[in-house]
Amino acid sequence: PRAGGGGERSPGCGCWAGPGTMRRAAAGGLGAALHAVRRDVGRLAPATLRRNNLLRKINGLAGIGTSSATNLRDSYQAALCTDLTKPLEIQQLPTVALKSTEVRVDLHCCSVNFADILICRGLYQQRPRLPFTPGMEFTGSVTEVGTNVTKVCKGDRVIGVCPMGAMAEQCIIDHTMLWPIDETIPYEVATVLPVSYGTSILALQHRAKTQPGETVLVTAAAGAAGLAAVDVASHVLNAKVIAAAGTDEKCELAVQKGAVAAINYTTQSVKEEVKKFTGNKGVDVVFDAVGGDIFKEAFNSLAWEGRIVVVGFAGGNIPSIPANQLLIKNVSAMGVYWGRYQDLNYPIFSKSIMSAIQYYKEGRIRPHVGAVFKLQQVNEAFLHVLQRKSIGKVIISMK
Secondary structure (H helix, E strand, O other), rough: OOOEOOOOOOOOOOOOOHHHHHHHHHHHHHHHHHHHHHHHHHHHHHHHHHHHHHHHOOOOOOOOOOOOOOOOOOOEEEEEEEEOOOOOOOEEEEEOOOOOEEEEEEEEEEEEEHHHHHOOOOOOOOOOOEEEOOOOOEEEEEEEEEEOOOOOOOOOOEEEEEOOOOOEEEEEEEHHEEEEEOOOOOOHHHHHHHHHHHHHHHHHHOOOOOOOOOEEEOOOOEHHHHHHHHHHHHHHHEEEEEEEEOOOHHHHHHHHHHOOOEEEEEOOOHHHHHHHHOOOOOEEEEEEEEOHHHHHHOOOOOEEEEEEEEEOOOOOOOOOOOHHHHHHHOOOEEEHHHHHHHHHHHHHHHHHHHHHHHHHHHOOOOOOOOEEEHHHHHHHHHHHHHHOOOOOEEEEEEE
């Protein structure tokens, strides 16, 4: 996608982190980096908001939700990361001509993923050149198609997945990375499907091969991926879900979404509570997005021939796996990097998205939108995620 900046993707972050933070990140690893970023967020949030308001005025955006770009054929507005230590800027960018297999999409919504924050801090696998427009999944309507495009037509409502560029009013993308949706799926809801539900479907169905009646433990169960995993495991795979989250409120939400039990891992032991819920048997599958000590407790909660799927390290610490325990309990540890399937196994990648769309149309899943921000509030949206206020998916609306 070529929506903004240098044509490569990586998320920008709405908080300020100074050079000292970045040096400590390099020295102390992922956990130290995230701790430093969150500390700076709490200390400098007011300054960030003031700067964001200033940026609105500079770009003629004093009124939240106003936009002139949609009235101009030769330009559009986008969130642009120009410096990894500063807030995103809203800038007017020129439109470019389509290549033969490309599609221009008028964006309605995009999502905020934790990976966006990691990339903008230099803590992710991808490190794009500055400047760039962040955002990896979106929904919108097709406004123009290249001469060799066959998958979509002008006027189609679509879901899109891109390496970068979704936090903008328009995006140019190869037609193979678009999936049509009908009028029954609201744009905001559809934006939740690709990354969160695609990851959950690949992790639980394709990798762990979860069977009906098995017990699944989901950590970070109130996050976007966690709630999707609870939803898929409970309502698609007919498994029994134990949700683990950091507050009672988040635990209650996970139960509302289909979990049969919940563990607040700030006040309870995951391992001991799992023993109680399973009669000392353990769980068959773990979906872990936290890492650190929570991963260790979850790993030790596996039943005979259990499987643990690693999907992220939201806690900041990357754990080690004791190989002797794999042997003793005949358990399996595996990872899911959903985005890599796009390059290495596109049919599986595409199927995960099409399955999510189909499950929604059948009424089997209920995606959860936790908060909605305008494009001009993109910095506040990133702060919302960094301060761990988000429950479910955070959406940015272009309309």
